[in-house]
Amino acid sequence: MRALVRIASWLYALAVYGFIFLPVIVLVLFSLQATSFPIPPFTGPSLRWYGAVLSDTRLTSALVNSLLVAVLSSLAAVTLGFLSAWGFARFTLPGSALLRGLITLPLTVSYLIIGMGLLVLFNWAGVPKSLLAAGIGHVVINLPLCFAIIYSQMGDHQINIERAARDLGAPEWKVLLLITVPVMAPAIFAGFFLSMTFSWDEFVISFLLTRFDTTLPVEIWNLLRSGLNPKTNAIGSLVFAVSIVLVVLFELTLLRRKPA
Amino acid sequence: MSNATNSGRALPRAGFALPWALVTPALGWTLLFFVLPFLAMGLSSLTAHDGGGFTLANYSQFFTDPSYWRAMVNSLEVTAIVTVISVLLAYPFAWILAEQVPERWQRLALMLAVLPFWTSYVVRSYSWLLVLAQNGVVNRALTSLGLVAEPLQLANTRLATVTGFVHFFVMLLTLTIFANLKQLSPSYRKAAADLGAGPIRTFLHVVLPLTLPGIMVGAFLTFVLCIGDYITPQILGGNNELLMPQLVMMQIGRRGDFPLASALSIILMAVVTVAYLACARWLKIERA
Numbered sequence: 001m002r003a004l005v006r007i008a009s010w011l012y013a014l015a016v017y018g019f020i021f022l023p024v025i026v027l028v029l030f031s032l033q034a035t036s037f038p039i040p041p042f043t044g045p046s047l048r049w050y051g052a053v054l055s056d057t058r059l060t061s062a063l064v065n066s067l068l069v070a071v072l073s074s075l076a077a078v079t080l081g082f083l084s085a086w087g088f089a090r091f092t093l094p095g096s097a098l099l100r101g102l103i104t105l106p107l108t109v110s111y112l113i114i115g116m117g118l119l120v121l122f123n124w125a126g127v128p129k130s131l132l133a134a135g136i137g138h139v140v141i142n143l144p145l146c147f148a149i150i151y152s153q154m155g156d157h158q159i160n161i162e163r164a165a166r167d168l169g170a171p172e173w174k175v176l177l178l179i180t181v182p183v184m185a186p187a188i189f190a191g192f193f194l195s196m197t198f199s200w201d202e203f204v205i206s207f208l209l210t211r212f213d214t215t216l217p218v219e220i221w222n223l224l225r226s227g228l229n230p231k232t233n234a235i236g237s238l239v240f241a242v243s244i245v246l247v248v249l250f251e252l253t254l255l256r257r258k259p260a
Numbered sequence: 261m262s263n264a265t266n267s268g269r270a271l272p273r274a275g276f277a278l279p280w281a282l283v284t285p286a287l288g289w290t291l292l293f294f295v296l297p298f299l300a301m302g303l304s305s306l307t308a309h310d311g312g313g314f315t316l317a318n319y320s321q322f323f324t325d326p327s328y329w330r331a332m333v334n335s336l337e338v339t340a341i342v343t344v345i346s347v348l349l350a351y352p353f354a355w356i357l358a359e360q361v362p363e364r365w366q367r368l369a370l371m372l373a374v375l376p377f378w379t380s381y382v383v384r385s386y387s388w389l390l391v392l393a394q395n396g397v398v399n400r401a402l403t404s405l406g407l408v409a410e411p412l413q414l415a416n417t418r419l420a421t422v423t424g425f426v427h428f429f430v431m432l433l434t435l436t437i438f439a440n441l442k443q444l445s446p447s448y449r450k451a452a453a454d455l456g457a458g459p460i461r462t463f464l465h466v467v468l469p470l471t472l473p474g475i476m477v478g479a480f481l482t483f484v485l486c487i488g489d490y491i492t493p494q495i496l497g498g499n500n501e502l503l504m505p506q507l508v509m510m511q512i513g514r515r516g517d518f519p520l521a522s523a524l525s526i527i528l529m530a531v532v533t534v535a536y537l538a539c540a541r542w543l544k545i546e547r548a
Contacts, residue, residue: 009360016353017373020431023387024376026397030390038390040400080286087282103286106294108536109529110488112505116525117297120304120518140293143286172278201381204490208512217382224386224495228393236383243378251371 024240031233038230049234059235062219066200069131069215073138074195080139081146082188086180089154090162100151104144114140115205122209129211137205142198146191153187193250197243305522309515318523328507328524332531335504338418338493339486342425343479349426350433351475357434358441370438377431385495388424389415392496416498424492429482436481440474441467480539484532504528 030038034046053059087093088100106114118137127133158180165179166172181188203217210218216239223232308315322328353373361369376384391397392414399411414420444467452462490505497503502510504524511521 006360009356012352013356013360016349016430020373020376020427022397023384023391023427024379026390027383027387037395039393039395040397080289084283084286087279091279091282093279093283099283099287102295103290106290108484110484110532112488112490112508113301113525113529114294114297116508116512116521117301118293119512120522121297121300123518124300124304136293139289143289147286197378203382217380220380220382220386224382228390232383232386233390236380236386239383240376240379243380244375247371247375247378 027233028237028240031230031237033230036230038228038233049230050238052231053234053238056231059216059219059223059231062214062216065131065213066216069135069138069206070196070199073135073199074142074192076135077139077142077195078146078150078188078192081143081191082150082181082184085147085151085154086176089151090159100147103147106140107144107148111141111202111204115208118205119208129209131210131213131215133209134206134215137209138195138199138202141202141205142191142195145194145198149191149194150184150187153184158183193246197246301522302526304519305526307519309517309519318520319527321520322524322527327502331502331504331507332527334418334501335487335528336531338421338425338503339483341422342429342486343482345422345426346429346433346482347475347479350430350478351437353430354434354437354441358438370435373434374431377428381428382491382495384428385424385492388420388427388496392420392423415496416500418497418501421493421497421503424496425486425489428492429486432485433478433482436474436478437471440471444470476539480536483535483539487532488528 030040031049032045032047034044034048084103088096093099115137118133118140121127122129122133161183162175162179165175170178201217202215203221206215206218207221216235220232220235223229223235305318306314306316308317322332357366357369357373379387389396393399394411394413394415396414398414399408402408403411448466448470449462452466457465488505490509493503494506494509497506499506505528508521508524508528511517511524
C-alpha cells in the first residue's frame with residue numbers, strides 16, 4: 001500500500017512537472033533552430049534568432065524602456081508605501097483604518113479596469129499616451145503592495161529602537177535614514193523586488209497608456225501579430241533567463257539571511 | 261502608556277504636520293490616479309459615444325444585446341472550469357510536495373514547480389500556442405503515433421484558453437496550498453492516528469477540512485485574476501468566442517468607444533464584487 005502510494009505520487013508529480021515545463025521547453029528549444037518557423041522537427045542548434053533579436057532596435061529599446069519604467073515606478077511605489085506605512089504605524093491618525101483601506105483598495109481591482117480608468121481620465125485631461133502615463137499606472141498597482149508588506153512588518157520593536165535614538169538626540173531625518181530604513185530593509189527590499197517583477201511583466205496598462213515608445217511585453221505582443229515567429233521564441237527565452245537569474249539571486253539572499 | 265503599542269505617543273514633539281506629510285503623498289496618489297479615474301470611468305459610462313448628455317444606453321445595450329450577454333456567460337463558464345480544474349490538479353501535487361518529498365528537497369521541488377511562473381505572462385501564452393498549433397508538438401506527436409489522421413484544431417479554441425489559464429493557476433495554487441499544508445501541525449495527524457484512523461480517513465476528516473479555507477482563498481484569487489485577464493483568451497482563444505475583457509478591449513481598439521468600454525468594465529467589476537461578497541460569507545460560515 002505504502003509503495004503503491006509512493007509510485008502513484010511519483011507518476012503524478014512527474015506528469016504535473018511535465019505539464020508545467022512543456023511550454024517552456026518548447027519555447028526555448030525552438031528558439032534554437034534556424035528555420036523561419038518555430039515548429040518540429042527540431043533542426044539543430046543555431047543562435048540566428050538571438051542575433052536577430054539583439055539587432056532589432058525596437059525590441060532592445062523596448063527592453064530598456066521596460067527596465068526604466070520598472071525601476072523608477074518601483075522606487076516611487078516603495079517610497080510612497082514606506083513613508084505612509086511609517087506614518088500610519090507611528091501616529092494615531094483620525095480615520096486611520098479607513099485611509100489604510102483606501103491605500104490597499106487597488107489590490108482588489110483588475111489591471112484592465114485600472115488601465116481603463118486612467119485611459120478615460122488622461123483622455124479627458126488631455127494627457128498624451130506615454131511611458132510616464134504607464135509608469136503612473138504601475139505605481140498605482142504596486143503602491144498598495146509595498147504599503148501592505150512594509151506596514152505589516154512595522155512593530156513595537158522597531159518603534160522602541162526609534163524612540164531610543166530620539167532620546168539620544170537624533171533629529172527626525174537621522175532616525176529615518178539611520179534607524180528605520182536599515183531595520184525595515186528586508187521588507188523594503190521585498191516590496192521593491194515584487195514591484196519590479198510586476199511592472200516588468202505588466203501588459204494591459206502599458207498597452208492602453210503608451211503609443212510609440214512602449215514596454216517589452218507590448219512589443220512582444222506586437223510581434224505576435226505575425227503569428228508563430230522564432231524571434232518571439234528568442235526574446236521570450238531571454239526574458240525567461242533574466243527572470244530565473246533574478247529569482248535565484250532573490251532566493252539566495254533570503255536563504256543567506258536566515259541563518260544569520 | 262506603559263509600552264509603545266499606542267504609537268501616537270511615541271513622538272510628542274511632532275505636532276500635526278509630520279504625520280500628514282508622511283501619509284499624504286500615498287493617499288494623494290491613490291485619490292488622483294485610482295479613485296478619480298474610477299469616477300471618470302463611471303461618468304463616462306453614462307454618456308453617449310457620439311457626445312451628448314446623460315444616458316443609460318451603454319448599460320441597457322449590455323442587458324439587451326445577446327452577444328454581450330454571451331461574453332459574460334463565456335467568461336463565467338471559462339473561469340469556473342479553470343478554477344475547478346486548477347484546484348483538482350494542484351491539491352494532490354501540493355500534497356505530494358509537502359508529504360512525499362523529503363524535507364531537504366522540498367524547497368527546491370517547490371521552486372522548480374513554480375519556475376515558469378516567472379516567465380513573461382505574454383510569452384507563456386505564446387508558448388502554449390506553439391505547443392497547440394496545427395503543426396505544433398502535440399499534433400505532431402498525435403499524428404506520428406497514428407492516434408489521429410488529421411491534425412486537430414487545438415489553438416483558437418476554448419480548450420486552448422483553459423489550458424493556458426490552468427497552467428498559470430496550477431502553479432499559483434500549488435504555492436498557496438503547499439503553504440497551507442505545511443502550516444498544519446503534525447500533532448493533528450498523530451492524534452487522528454492515535455484514535456485509530458487510517459491515512460485515508462485522516463486525510464478526509466482532518467487534513468482536507470483544515471485546508472479548505474486556504475483552498476477557498478486560492479480559488480477566489482484564481483476567479484478574480486482569471487475573469488479579468490485579457491492576454492490568455494486573446495492569444496489562445498482567438499476571436500471565435502469572446503470573453504468580457506476581450507469585449508472591453510474591442511470597444512477601445514476598434515471603435516474608440518470609451519463610454520461603452522467603461523460601462524462593460526464596471527459591469528465586470530460588479531460581478532467580481534458579488535463573487536467576493538458571496539465568497540466572504542461562505543468563508544465565515546466555514547470558520548464558525
